[in-house]
Amino acid sequence: MQRISLTNLEKNFQEVERGLTNREALEESNRCLYCYDAPCIKACPTSIDIPTFIKKIASGNLLGSATTIMSSNPVGASCSRVCPTEELCEGACVLNHSTKPIMIGNLQRYATDWAIQNEKTLFQPGATNGVKVAVIGGGPAGLSAARELARLGYDVTIFEAAEEAGGLNTFGIVSFRLPQRISYWEVEQVKKLNVTIKTNTMVGRDVSVEELTENYDKIVLAVGMANVPDLGIEGEKLDGVYDAIEFVKATKSGQLSNDFIGKRVVVVGAGNTAIDGATCSVRLGAENVKILYRRTEDEMTAYDFEYEFAKQDGVEFRWLTAPKRIIGDEAGKVTGIECIKMTLGEPEKDGRRRPVAVKGSEHIIPVEAVVKAIGQTRHLELIESFGLKHEGGVVKVDQDSLQTSNPKIFACGDVIFGKGKGDAMVVTAAQQGKDVAYAIHKQYSAVGTA
Template sequence: MSQGKNSRLSEPIYRELTRMDVVNEANRCLFCYDAPCTRACPTHIDVPSFIRKIATGNLKGSARVIMEANPVGASCARVCPTEELCEGACVLKDEESPIRIGDLQRYVTDWARQNGVQLFRPGPATGYRVAVVGGGPAGLSAARELARMGHDVTIFEAKPELGGLNTYGIVPFRLPGEIALWEAEQVVKLGVNVHTGVTVGKDVPAQELLERFHAIVLAFGMGTVPRLGIPGEELEGVWDAIDFIERVKTGDGVGEIGKRVVVVGAGNTAIDAATCCKRMGAEQVTMFYRRTEAEMTAYPFEYEFAKQEGVEFRWLSVPRRILGENGRVSAVEFICMRLDAPDHSGRPRPVPVPGTQFTVEADTVIRAIGQSRLTRLLNELRIKCRNGVVQVDECFRTNRANIFAAGDCTFERGKGEAMVVEAAEQGKIVARSVHQYLKQVKKV
């Protein structure tokens, strides 16, 4: 997968570790009993076990411990907020500094990838067929576990490659495409059938899946970034952040972005788009958010990274219209906001302040205000949802006995975090639920 011509786009933000660095860091670990780092990890990686194996030179065993718990452990070694999760729980955090768990995990999984190590094998065939709709972190996690249980698994993925957000939606200097593709390859090598470039409900009728498979797992994530709903969005130079990042990462190109870039939003995708533009050569990149720093949804380490890259931030500002010249963006008009009583999200509601309009010159505008929901397939399958969010129980079962769901399509604000590592854990849980269901189903 191409990552574009700009060398800074491919320049990783992580320092390469030497073997000596890794051994020294591994030997700092106290190998705690009932380790808090393991409990803090959503996939419950046995951190002391994988680090002990590094210390004794058993890198394959270490990689297996990591990937056993987290099927996308190589990606998570790069994108997880480790300072809030495993490293944040490390008992050495207050004494000196936490063990660099993320760096050690990255080193080990890189070793496994570079040496072509196959870590898992499929289980004895059960004769049951399972369809997984979506090949992102949740779908790959579910498919891998189901294949290891011996089920005949088929993934249907709309994109040309597997990996979902990890392959297409995270900037290359944070997560190179080949990392996500290696994780997908680990799943495919278990005998999982894959149909890419296929949208269920369009290229393949939903009814066909119901007839061909004993169970279905919905793991298709979310859709495009919603429009801002203001004049000027049709101008050249206005981008959907997801589309922008994908085109940069795959090398399709976005043309000239100019010197001044405005990013609307303050989540992790907004940060990715902003830092991407800085690395592409934009002189001034400013993120505008309708609330304040305290309410932004980006991880703290993402926010700090953006500031280090030279991204600027303007709070309590909402765009009113995008101005243009000769069909291309030239400026954005904003209005200042104030915070009022909390809204349905539990956060203070931003309210416009009359007479506070101001205009900012811009060559490119990127909207990053969340993602829309994909509901057409849900309606066809008669799946219960609320505001486009699939409703599942604690085992990720839907209202239909043979249909399950996991990942972003089940994510509801205020109920957990929409993290890659959470999607991986949900994939494992849903696989166990499908397995239990299939025990009661007659083979056809």
């Protein structure tokens, strides 16, 4: 089999979408009507003042534009690349009724890219108030909470289990859609506010729950979610079976392998992570990539633009198909996957119809690699070590303050996201982080200590 150099594979992982040129950005920003009661602002979970940042681009004030964006969304540079803008701000644009919507996401990227390239520091820390806050998890929600708290004068420390902060944006979204340098810049913006970020530090292993509870006035739980769960079928321990989260993380961290070249790959699941696993496989040189999903296209959770992106990459979709067992050879390597056809039965709690196996429909698909992407497990041990009320690992919070059953602890991001309850988006996590910061500040302001 022909071997392709890793240098050539690296080119496959370079960012797919190019940014706007100066001329394109100027022309596009001048198309905006700068609506007074702009529906695009209402459609943005972080309420970015979109007409203002676009008008600043039109007038050549790129620093002001980037500051407007990032003041509302602490991970606004990442969101300019990964937000489903066609469903949010661009979907609400009034120009949808006449021509085409303003390319809000591309303009947001243009302004924030300028700030990144020119190494701009956008914010300054507030006057210290002596209140110490621990933030567990340095992903979008944790970074947003820390950023806002630091601007309000709090002494913030982030405890991050991974080797770098940024969470999903740093490790979980493929580099050809979101390069790591974008997330690293957002992390640096937080660090410059005198926020301490302790990486490679897992709560419960490297620092105890008791230590945090005793040494910090408030705690923000923003741990996100954990690894992909087992499929619960025979053959999962074979060589060639991958956890999609770890798989994408490896490619994004530069650990590229040419082992996929010419291989046949199956990805189990149909969310955004499954799409990432499939498109990564294509870029690693796989000959054929199939996504198996036990429901239909209508029930898949991946964004529409991710689905279209995968199809353009040549990824095949097998709907109403579920894995039954993974087959291996004597050497313990994957050689195939036995599947069974499904049909949809009665609706489940989340409103989607339950998949039911069709007897006698078993069939084998020859493959050399299987990527599991059927959701993620919860950090149950950590949640329970804090004694927090939860439902299957989804922490229960007051909907207004995001305060947990422990008055000292607040929670935001995926750790409070349950299936069928809202939208688990990066931009939503960012807003929840801000909300937590404001809720903490409101408590201290009420008693005159902040």
